[in-house]
Amino acid sequence: MRKSKHGKGFVGGEKDFIQRYLAPLAKGFDGAHGLMDDAATLDVGTGFDVVATVDAVAEGVHFFADDSAADIAWKALAVNVSDLVAKGADPIAYLMSLSFPTPPNDAWMADFCRGLAMAQTVFGIKLAGGDTDRRDGPLAITITALGRVETGKLVARSTGRAGDCLFLTGTLGDAGVGLALRGNPNLQADWQLSDETADFLRHRYLRPKPRNRLVSVLLEYATAAMDISDGLAKDAISLADASGLGLHITCARLPVSGATQQVVAANGVTLTDVLTAGGDYEVLAAVPPDQREAFVSAAEMSGVVVTEIGHLMEQSDWVFEDLSGQPLELSDLGYDHFAQDL
Amino acid sequence: MRKSKHGKGFVGGEKDFIQRYLAPLAKGFDGAHGLMDDAATLDVGTGFDVVATVDAVAEGVHFFADDSAADIAWKALAVNVSDLVAKGADPIAYLMSLSFPTPPNDAWMADFCRGLAMAQTVFGIKLAGGDTDRRDGPLAITITALGRVETGKLVARSTGRAGDCLFLTGTLGDAGVGLALRGNPNLQADWQLSDETADFLRHRYLRPKPRNRLVSVLLEYATAAMDISDGLAKDAISLADASGLGLHITCARLPVSGATQQVVAANGVTLTDVLTAGGDYEVLAAVPPDQREAFVSAAEMSGVVVTEIGHLMEQSDWVFEDLSGQPLELSDLGYDHFAQDL
Numbered sequence: 001m002r003k004s005k006h007g008k009g010f011v012g013g014e015k016d017f018i019q020r021y022l023a024p025l026a027k028g029f030d031g032a033h034g035l036m037d038d039a040a041t042l043d044v045g046t047g048f049d050v051v052a053t054v055d056a057v058a059e060g061v062h063f064f065a066d067d068s069a070a071d072i073a074w075k076a077l078a079v080n081v082s083d084l085v086a087k088g089a090d091p092i093a094y095l096m097s098l099s100f101p102t103p104p105n106d107a108w109m110a111d112f113c114r115g116l117a118m119a120q121t122v123f124g125i126k127l128a129g130g131d132t133d134r135r136d137g138p139l140a141i142t143i144t145a146l147g148r149v150e151t152g153k154l155v156a157r158s159t160g161r162a163g164d165c166l167f168l169t170g171t172l173g174d175a176g177v178g179l180a181l182r183g184n185p186n187l188q189a190d191w192q193l194s195d196e197t198a199d200f201l202r203h204r205y206l207r208p209k210p211r212n213r214l215v216s217v218l219l220e221y222a223t224a225a226m227d228i229s230d231g232l233a234k235d236a237i238s239l240a241d242a243s244g245l246g247l248h249i250t251c252a253r254l255p256v257s258g259a260t261q262q263v264v265a266a267n268g269v270t271l272t273d274v275l276t277a278g279g280d281y282e283v284l285a286a287v288p289p290d291q292r293e294a295f296v297s298a299a300e301m302s303g304v305v306v307t308e309i310g311h312l313m314e315q316s317d318w319v320f321e322d323l324s325g326q327p328l329e330l331s332d333l334g335y336d337h338f339a340q341d342l
Numbered sequence: 343m344r345k346s347k348h349g350k351g352f353v354g355g356e357k358d359f360i361q362r363y364l365a366p367l368a369k370g371f372d373g374a375h376g377l378m379d380d381a382a383t384l385d386v387g388t389g390f391d392v393v394a395t396v397d398a399v400a401e402g403v404h405f406f407a408d409d410s411a412a413d414i415a416w417k418a419l420a421v422n423v424s425d426l427v428a429k430g431a432d433p434i435a436y437l438m439s440l441s442f443p444t445p446p447n448d449a450w451m452a453d454f455c456r457g458l459a460m461a462q463t464v465f466g467i468k469l470a471g472g473d474t475d476r477r478d479g480p481l482a483i484t485i486t487a488l489g490r491v492e493t494g495k496l497v498a499r500s501t502g503r504a505g506d507c508l509f510l511t512g513t514l515g516d517a518g519v520g521l522a523l524r525g526n527p528n529l530q531a532d533w534q535l536s537d538e539t540a541d542f543l544r545h546r547y548l549r550p551k552p553r554n555r556l557v558s559v560l561l562e563y564a565t566a567a568m569d570i571s572d573g574l575a576k577d578a579i580s581l582a583d584a585s586g587l588g589l590h591i592t593c594a595r596l597p598v599s600g601a602t603q604q605v606v607a608a609n610g611v612t613l614t615d616v617l618t619a620g621g622d623y624e625v626l627a628a629v630p631p632d633q634r635e636a637f638v639s640a641a642e643m644s645g646v647v648v649t650e651i652g653h654l655m656e657q658s659d660w661v662f663e664d665l666s667g668q669p670l671e672l673s674d675l676g677y678d679h680f681a682q683d684l
Contacts, residue, residue, distance in 0.1 A: 031391070036584050037499050038425040038568055039395040041491070046388045049373070052470065053381040054437040054486060058477045083380040095396040097439075097484045128394065135400045137479010142439045144396060144486040149383070157379050226380055242378050 014132075021113045022127060029093055029126035040128035042093055044148040051089035051147045051154060055079050059138035064182065069108045070115030071206040072141070077116060079229060080145035081123040082210040082281040086227035088155040088219040089147035091212070093128035097142040100134050123210055153219055155285075160224035160243035162314040164286035167295065167306045169211050171257040172232055176277020177269055178205025191266040197259045204257075208281035213302040218285060221295040225285040231276040233333040236284055236310075237318050243286075246317040249310035251275070251328070272332050275320060286312055356474075363455050364438075364469060371435055371468035382470035384435055386490040393431035393489045393496060397421045401480035406524065411450045412457030413548040414483070419458060421571060422487035423465040424552040424623040428569035430497040430561040431489035433554070435470035439484040442476050465552055495561055497627075502566035502585035504656040506628035509637065509648045511553050513599040514574055518619020519611055520547025533608040539601045546599075550623035555644040560627060563637040567627040573618040575675040578626055578652075579660050585628075588659040591652035593617070593670070614674050617662060628654055 018035050026032035031041040044050050057076045059065050077094065084091050104112070120126055125145065178201040181187050188198045210227075218225050224243055228235040232249075240247040251271055256264070263269050269277075285306070287295045292308065299306040320328040360377050368374035373383040386392050399418045401407050419436065426433050446454070462468055467487065520543040523529050530540045552569075560567050566585055570577040574591075582589040593613055598606070605611050611619075627648070629637045634650065641648040662670040 033498060033500070037429070037496075039393045039429045039431065039496070041496050042392040042394060043493055044386070044392060050384040050386060050392050050488070051381045052384060052394075052435075052437055052486070052488060054439050054471065054484075055473050056439050056441065056475055056484070058441070058475060061475065061477050087379070087381045089381065093394075095394055095486055097396050097398050099398065099400070099479075099482065101479075129396065131397050133398055133400060133403065135403050135480055135482070137441075137443070137482075138477055140441065140477070140479075140482075142396075142398070142484045144394070144437055146392070146394060151385055154379075154381070154383050156375060158375070 017132070021109050025113060025116055025120060025127035029128060031093065032126065032128045035129060040093065040095065042128065042146055044092070047151055048148040049151050049154065051084055051087060051149050052144060053080055053083040054142065054144040055083065056140055056142040058140040061138070067206065069112035070118070073112045073115030074119045074207050076141040076143055077119040077123065077125070078208045078210055078281065080143045081125060082208060082227040082229065084145050084147040085210045085212050085215050086225050086283045087149065088153060088215055088222070088225070089149040090215055091123055091125040091145060091147045093126050094143050094145045095128055096130035098130065098132045099137070099140040100132070101136055101139060103134065123212060155218050155222050155225045157224055157226050157239050158242035160239060160245060160286035160312045161288065162245055162312055163289055164223055164312045165289055165292050165308050166236065166247065166249065166310045166312065167285045167287055168232070168255060168282055168309050169214060169304050169306050170280070170282040171255045171260065172280060172282065173260045173269065173274035173277055174201055174204035174257050175208065175279030176273060177260050177263050178202045179279060187268065191263050191268045193259070193262060197262065200259050205279055208279065210281065211283050211304055214283055214299060214304045217295065217298045217302055218283070220298065221287050221291050222285040223288060225283055227281050228284050229278055229281055231278045232284070233275045233320065239284060239286065240312055240318065243312065245312045246315045247310060247312050248319040248321065250321045252323055253307065253309045255307040271322065272328065276333055359474070363451050367455060367458055367462060367469035371470060373435065374468065374470045377471060382435065382437065384470065384488055386434070389493055390490040391493050391496065393426055393429060393491050394486060395422055395425040396484065396486040397425065398482055398484040400482040403480070409548065411454035412460070415454045415457030416461045416549050418483040418485050419461040419465065419467070420550045420552055420623065422485045423467060424550060424569040424571065426487050426489040427552045427554050427557050428567050428625045429491065430495060430557055430564070430567070431491040432557055433465055433467040433487060433489045435468050436485050436487045437470055438472035440472065440474045441479070441482040442474070443478055443481060445476065465554060497560050497564050497567045499566055499568050499581050500584035502581060502587060502628035502654045503630065504587055504654055505631055506565055506654045507631055507634050507650050508578065508589065508591065508652045508654065509627045509629055510574070510597060510624055510651050511556060511646050511648050512622070512624045513597045513602065514622060514624065515602045515611065515616035515619055516543055516546035516599050517550065517621030518615060519602050519605050520544045521621060529610065533605050533610045535601070535604060539604065542601050547621055550621065552623065553625050553646055556625055556641060556646045559637065559640045559644055560625070562640065563629050563633050564627040565630060567625055569623050570626050571620055571623055573620045574626070575617045575662065581626060581628065582654055582660065585654065587654045588657045589652060589654050590661040590663065592663045594665050595649065595651045597649040613664065614670065618675055
């Protein structure tokens, strides 16, 4: 960790900043070299591939400026660990590049590092290195997460097979509803949500939880998998597309929490919103039909609820069957939007 | 590569953007999965550590808005590869996080990718993955470079020994002078530099060149090493400090190019400027005195010129001996500045 170019404002200078806030997050990971060198080392052992993924989160795009620093930290790490575990990789370490428009104060940094420390413990990963810059623009946190998987065993997007059942972990749409509540607190009253319910939804938005415990289950049963960071519709189509297949999803089967059901009932969000809202970071997995029971049992044993929501099919159609058994129009799913504008 | 949130403006959408510009940079590296998945894989082989480093470059901080896209791309990759090779690691692959305030046009992206392609070939590294965001603030490119080194063989900062000779590759100060010329073209006339000389200096600023060919030599002879991205004075002190030692550098021995000597002679820059200007990305290496001849020969054989500039010492002093044999004051070296403000 070095080359902090954050100018005046960090009391005690770069070295103190790193040693005070960041070095404790690297403790116990030898390859971090105490954050005193220019590079981290990682011994993944014989017979393993390194797995690497990068995602940035930025104020105003991925979080609100007044989200707590601990929540921001948690999310920055979670979105990356989620990518690793959805690929069947065990997280090991991460590098973090911080870009501050103005130097953070002590309280903010302390809270940020508390959030990281908690996330590290829950996700099983440690800080290995990084850099810190001061520049204009939003606060941005770019994390590269490193993990390992047995050589050649990465669970790809592109290896689904026709007939595979599609499973989803957890529940769908909560993060999108939580985001709406976070943006407009009045919606809680409009939707007649209890404080507890509203808190649950906001928490699902603020604190996505990578499905670490599913790693070994994915490795054993999934032909293809990915996390659904961009919404189920887009990501399921991505998986089918990468596999050269079509898909059929039965919306009546979608796992929707009681909280989100309540918002749907209050006409707060539609089925299409649930299908297209991002931020859930659940895992979508393709599993051969003759393995479905074994997969469900193994997932259950690992403490993760999975729900069968559809299947991959030979025909290159994307069918989202609505509650009355009719196919939703793709334009309703916002598909034109993300195909052409993103 | 995924989750491009760059909104409208990229003709053809995210997938086309990635496939058109970025996928060619990943060609030949299987672990990139064609930039179609959420994570890259890397098989470093038995007996190797992964080496990972991250550095961001941003418009207005590390480059000028009107630098050519190819130069920006080259520098973004070079500063990271430089960290790897100065640690004795062979580069393998990199992940790139792009943040655009406004979508780049075709010509800019094509030039950017040309610069990356050229740098990749020269540095021996390939694109493995990344993400692209659109957000306010300066154009920023955050690269995580991954390489490998035999297990436990990383050339650290902290392992220098008292009495070790300090060697520097290439020449010192050119990038700093090039930056000054880049910022104020009138200086060329003030300093009476030929176009060729001015071009050389600007090129040294715009196109730092990682010392890949020194990797095996560092592994064989260096007790400690690092690249001098932040200027020799600061970085040499960092190395000595991390090793729990002091240092003595004899400024009369510093390798200064004819071009920079001409600028010094024209009173354009001082010795202290040369000692403190960053951006040279040369390698500083500590070598035991009884290995100095062998090190110089091996470096020469590899095509890299190295110059002995001083030594590490037991006393925790930092002595920069000026041309008249007197120690330079640390305040002249800007040391107070970077100790307290950075």
